[in-house]
Amino acid sequence: MQNYTVFVPRLAPATENFAPGHRACIGCGEALAVRLACKAIGDNVIVANATGCMEIVASQVPYTSWRVPWIHTLFENTAAVASGIEAGLKAMIRKGQIPDRETKVVAIAGDGGTVDIGLQALSGAMERGHDFLYLCFDNEAYMNTGIQRSSATPFGASTTTSPAGKVSMGQFSWKKDMPAIAAAHNIPYVATANPSYPFDLMEKVEKGLMTKGPAYVHIYSVCPTGWRCPGDLTIRIGRLATETGIFPLYEVEDGQYKLNYDPPKLQPITSYMKLQGRFRHLPPEIIDKIQQTIIEKYQELKEKVAASTGVAGG
Amino acid sequence: MAQRVGMEVSVAIGEMVRMADADVIAAYPITPQTHIVEHLAELVADGELDAEYIPVESEHSAMSACLGAAAAGARTFTATAGQGLELMHEVLYVASSMRLPVVMTVANRALSAPLSVWSDHSDAMACRDTGWIQIFTENGQEVVDNVLCAFRIAEDAEVLLPVMVHLDGFHLSHVIEPILLPEQGEVSAFLPPNKYPLPLNPEKPVAMGDFGPPFIYTEAKWAQEVNLKKSKETILNVWRQFGDSFRRHYQPVEHYRSDDAKVLLLTMGSFSETAMTAIDSMRSDGKDVGLIRLRLWRPFPFEELRQAVKNAEVLIVLDRALSFGGPAGPVASEIKAALYNQQTRPKIVSFVGGLGGRDITAKGFTEIVNRGIEVAQKGSKDEFEIFGVRE
Ligand SMILES: Cc1ncc(C[n+]2csc(CCOP(=O)(O)OP(=O)(O)O)c2C)c(N)n1
Ligand code: SF4
Ligand SMILES: [Mg+2]
Numbered sequence: 001m002q003n004y005t006v007f008v009p010r011l012a013p014a015t016e017n018f019a020p021g022h023r024a025c026i027g028c029g030e031a032l033a034v035r036l037a038c039k040a041i042g043d044n045v046i047v048a049n050a051t052g053c054m055e056i057v058a059s060q061v062p063y064t065s066w067r068v069p070w071i072h073t074l075f076e077n078t079a080a081v082a083s084g085i086e087a088g089l090k091a092m093i094r095k096g097q098i099p100d101r102e103t104k105v106v107a108i109a110g111d112g113g114t115v116d117i118g119l120q121a122l123s124g125a126m127e128r129g130h131d132f133l134y135l136c137f138d139n140e141a142y143m144n145t146g147i148q149r150s151s152a153t154p155f156g157a158s159t160t161t162s163p164a165g166k167v168s169m170g171q172f173s174w175k176k177d178m179p180a181i182a183a184a185h186n187i188p189y190v191a192t193a194n195p196s197y198p199f200d201l202m203e204k205v206e207k208g209l210m211t212k213g214p215a216y217v218h219i220y221s222v223c224p225t226g227w228r229c230p231g232d233l234t235i236r237i238g239r240l241a242t243e244t245g246i247f248p249l250y251e252v253e254d255g256q257y258k259l260n261y262d263p264p265k266l267q268p269i270t271s272y273m274k275l276q277g278r279f280r281h282l283p284p285e286i287i288d289k290i291q292q293t294i295i296e297k298y299q300e301l302k303e304k305v306a307a308s309t310g311v312a313g314g
Numbered sequence: 315m316a317q318r319v320g321m322e323v324s325v326a327i328g329e330m331v332r333m334a335d336a337d338v339i340a341a342y343p344i345t346p347q348t349h350i351v352e353h354l355a356e357l358v359a360d361g362e363l364d365a366e367y368i369p370v371e372s373e374h375s376a377m378s379a380c381l382g383a384a385a386a387g388a389r390t391f392t393a394t395a396g397q398g399l400e401l402m403h404e405v406l407y408v409a410s411s412m413r414l415p416v417v418m419t420v421a422n423r424a425l426s427a428p429l430s431v432w433s434d435h436s437d438a439m440a441c442r443d444t445g446w447i448q449i450f451t452e453n454g455q456e457v458v459d460n461v462l463c464a465f466r467i468a469e470d471a472e473v474l475l476p477v478m479v480h481l482d483g484f485h486l487s488h489v490i491e492p493i494l495l496p497e498q499g500e501v502s503a504f505l506p507p508n509k510y511p512l513p514l515n516p517e518k519p520v521a522m523g524d525f526g527p528p529f530i531y532t533e534a535k536w537a538q539e540v541n542l543k544k545s546k547e548t549i550l551n552v553w554r555q556f557g558d559s560f561r562r563h564y565q566p567v568e569h570y571r572s573d574d575a576k577v578l579l580l581t582m583g584s585f586s587e588t589a590m591t592a593i594d595s596m597r598s599d600g601k602d603v604g605l606i607r608l609r610l611w612r613p614f615p616f617e618e619l620r621q622a623v624k625n626a627e628v629l630i631v632l633d634r635a636l637s638f639g640g641p642a643g644p645v646a647s648e649i650k651a652a653l654y655n656q657q658t659r660p661k662i663v664s665f666v667g668g669l670g671g672r673d674i675t676a677k678g679f680t681e682i683v684n685r686g687i688e689v690a691q692k693g694s695k696d697e698f699e700i701f702g703v704r705e
Contacts, residue, residue: 046514061530064521069514071385072523077378084382087366091337092388103516124371149640
């Protein structure tokens, strides 16, 4: 669990297309995830970015961290903007107006820009079958505007709009299962990734990029500021999210589920929750309830994996 | 040679977009715009227009997809009306601020509630501050001609702004009119290929749509204002060249029997033709009245308007939209503002009418003019009157 030697810098491309110098908080897991994703994406790409932390911290006039063509327009429309870019390139290439450089189109957004306000645009773009990769950087709340809940905020987490109070336990609803929603669009590639598993993340982003048609990668992103945890625990908390079964790493390729990492024994969720201030108020019975749900959901996932491979238990 | 054909105006728009060889069309259906996007879908389905047709899931996404396509350097077209234009609202500002030359026809439609699919200018007026060039048309020929001009204006390197061509829903969108459709060769000669100067391109990365703190936001908006104002030169130029090539002439402010008329009526859009009939009959009754019409709504044609009304004593403005709780109809209040500091100016009387598809006949326009003259002489306690309303 404490073994971080899995990251071998030599094995990752040295190019930084998401350049340093941006204004993300210390220990920001989202910035790390974007940086790793950019290593996998390469140079031949156009990025459409939704409003949110990653846009705000990295694009303040007159600076930008983006070394690839990049466009930001609004909060909820990134998948639609990406649709337009993809369609524009396609038409212009077909009509001989520009050479075919096989440029890829990547849309990136936070959990709010994806699972809430941007869900309709994303659903439309996936359903229409545009050839693009969508990356959702999920830090489980609207961080850019000050830690408000989203429908990706986990049950019980205290945020500024789901505050724990005398008669409230914090977030009252269970995290929306966005990868399942993406998979329900029958797109060729859906995956979850976590920057605490950098090579797995880069592989999946690359796979999504190379997929013909829509690909969706849901990337877990620790936010020390919003989760009220020390910035030097980002990698460890990320690992625990997967080791506890809270954020399993899996792929859905042409409808077939595959678990990329199945810990021999799931860690108790308390090991994950106790490191974060957002769960501090939760009494043991609520934590038990969450624990039970996490195990059930993990089991459900394993059943889907088993149904895909025909091997019981996955 | 151009062919005169009897054609539904919406279909003719599609034909012009085909000849303009648009690369991307992203559209969502709404009455009374539907026939435009249906015809375009057919043209693409039959291989007559080589474009990507994106059947988006909303108007918000329609305009967003247009942003992406235009930023990639594609010639981009869409169409909408009423609620659809409202749903795009936020995205409209981005198109103009990021200088993306999208062309859109708006089949003007009233806004809910109550739901109305019929025409007025509420949708058009609600986006007057979005930074788009807005052109109003009065008949099918004008629509088709101005769709062609719109591509030239929008894509001009000096302009790079989105353009809306407004046509009144049903009154124009759904009527069959004799239309002179130019030949493909004439269109290609008039409209050069789109050359967006800095498209999204990995060989020359650009960052578009950065976050602008207070030290730069004001300058960015000022630049946009200068740019939109200055676009008028190009608009006039394109109309002039269009006139040279096609023998049909367009002006920011159009005149009809207005020379030296003491009383002027001002209208916009398809009502203008009925108003002309009314002017003719009042003239034959010996009344000293004329008509002016605003064709260019944004950028606002200050000089042309001041010139047009400088000898008039009364200017009666008919708005097809309300500015609830405001000083007049939106057009009338802007005209008042444009004339307020002039040494001599006509009395301005504001009427609102033709809301939600209610017709105004030639007789109605005569009543409006007569009542307008009366209000100008005697004054009124009301800021404006709603013509024909049952109170
Ligand atoms: C239409 C609209 N509504 C609200 C906002 C305000 N807003 C900007 S970013 C944001 C939250 C972003 O959250 P998320 O997508 O999760 O990204 P994060 O900042 O957490 O990375 C909100 C609510 C906006 N810009 N536009
Ligand atoms: S608020 Fe969170 S996601 Fe945003 S920059 Fe800071 S650490 Fe990163
Ligand atoms: Mg977030």
